[in-house]
Amino acid sequence: MTDQTPAVMTFARSDIRSIASVEVGGETHWLGEQRDFRRHDVLAGFLPEHGRFSLAWVRLRDGERLDVHEHPTKSMILVCKGSVHLIGDREQKLGEGDVVCVEPGAKHGFETLPGEEFQGLSVQFDGTGLYEDENAPRVRFSEPTALAELESLNEARLERFAGHRLFDFFDSGRMRGEPLLRRRFVSALYVWSVYFQRMLYARQAVCADPELREIYAGHLREEFGHDRLLRERHAVSADVHDPVLEAAGTWFVMRMYGADEAAKIVIVHMVIESSCHVFGEKTKAAFHDDSAGETSYFDLHAEVDEDHREIGRDYLRGLSPSQIARLLPVCEEAWNQLELVFDRMAALVEA
Template sequence: MTDQLLDGVVTVTRADIRAIATVEEGGETHWLGEHRDFRRHDALARFLPEHGRFSLAWVRLRDGERLDIHEHPTKSMILVCRGSVRLIGDQDEQLGEGDVVCVPPGAKHGFETVSGQEFHGLSVQFEGAGLYEDDSAPRVRFTEQVSASLAELDSLNEARLTRFSGHRLFEFFDSGRMHAEPLLRKRFLAALYAWSVYFQRMLYARQAVCSDPRLQEIYADHLREEFGHDRLLRERHNVVSGSYDAILEAAGSWFVMQMHGACEAAKIVIVHLVVESSCHVFGEKTKAAFMDGGAASYFDLHAEVDQDHRDIGRDYLHRLSPSQFPQLMRVCEEAWDQLELVFDRMAALVEA
């Protein structure tokens, strides 16, 4: 490769430069979008001079992505090659193709796009190593911690989950009545089946409309693990399908419709923070009443897997701007309200 660099022209495609998407700093994982430092490619690293050393990297943010506000000890220049992006931090400004940003050492800055925007740029550092040339030791300090906003959302969700764990429906299980009284079991299973069908429809809808390739794969894995659980409930526990209840239909439809109209972050909050958290508690509280014959059941399955399912999508939430979390807090409250409506109706049908 050295001889080739000296004797002739060498071309390197952008795709041949190793890309990174995240970096760890201060114990936190931060989203970079797409970052391709020229020195992570052997031919370019040999070609670029070490004396009077400077660094180059292709950078990219897709629609709705954000590079959190940070600072670094060396000056940096960012050239907007294609698309548009908003500069945030010490200065707030919308940038377009051809714009150049000069960032002195210690200046707080970051970049974010909105839905429909995409940004391709070139990042240049004139002194020493590139900011993420060694992605195990980045030359940056992130000054705005998104994790604080996510922690506030988690706190709200845990408070609602604690409230949910004391729902009056579970009194039928704690007292032993659900295990002992066949009529209660029959009513409960019929109501649960109606909700389980809507849970499946919610996952189908989310998968059908998702356009983010990274989330498509994550959602597909989740759907595969949940696929057919409504059928498992019906067949393993002899549920008579086809029962109709207006309240369960209305509340269940709310969850399905959110998959068509909400942003991806809100969908993650609804499906994973709220519904999957509730499913884990639900499985733990109900499985003892449905252990007849010792065979694994719908209830065992949810007690085991839903603890992991609730953490799906957290990396995506870490990439968000703190300004997006107030809306997600409202979504979280609304989802819990709808879910409690489902369980209130189940309890009423069991008591009927």
């Protein structure tokens, strides 16, 4: 073999760098798994620039959705494996071997059902690939993501929660100045904190998704022992209990056994962690002690929960509108249960 011998090269699909989402117009859109051939240096050099075309592997699975969009160039999608639903200007179920031809400006998207998987090849015949440069994708999404409605509901409930009557004790300064109120509050909070820990243990124990299990494990490590920190720093009796708080806390624990992963993300991260950030901001001043030289339970929740509330958002972005719709009542119910917890805390403080 000489240097002039033509080379035969092979590339695994995994050799081509994958992206899962792009930002268009300030909003993140889920792509499933998208691997543009020109994001691989050797393949990019092999493909001709004259009469330039682009190729990309695409993959959607288990109810994932690529939102309806349009682009300025012709596109062809070949279904190589599995099945998928074409949505947009034309709706049709597609199977292996089917070919979709999309004219410039035509609105189209793809959606799988739970348990369904689609693998295909996306071809553009003119210019840069649609997502070849993920920082400047050549697409325009023509409908808002279904996740926006869920986010809006959660933000509305969070705003309502920020005005909870329990926080009146903090805003007025009474919690900082009245030791009896502080003892009652911390004792009630400790009961809820114990159940929060149990909820995270339960979720970790039954999670079957390896990627989510690793994400959950990181969250658990950061939250581990916060109940003990609260008890030791504020001299709370380990056997303090309240039947209402325990009943409400048990609801959250049991949902980790019976809910799917999307519902767990809504309950733990959209609802509880969002509330924890507001809680930390409202309460840290009343319990702040510079002389202690250590971060308090309340400081911790004001600092880290902003990151914790974003956990699982990428997973939710990959869900179909019908799957997101099923999460709306989950969000409402979780907020109702959490408000029950704080209603009881307020009642115990006032006792």
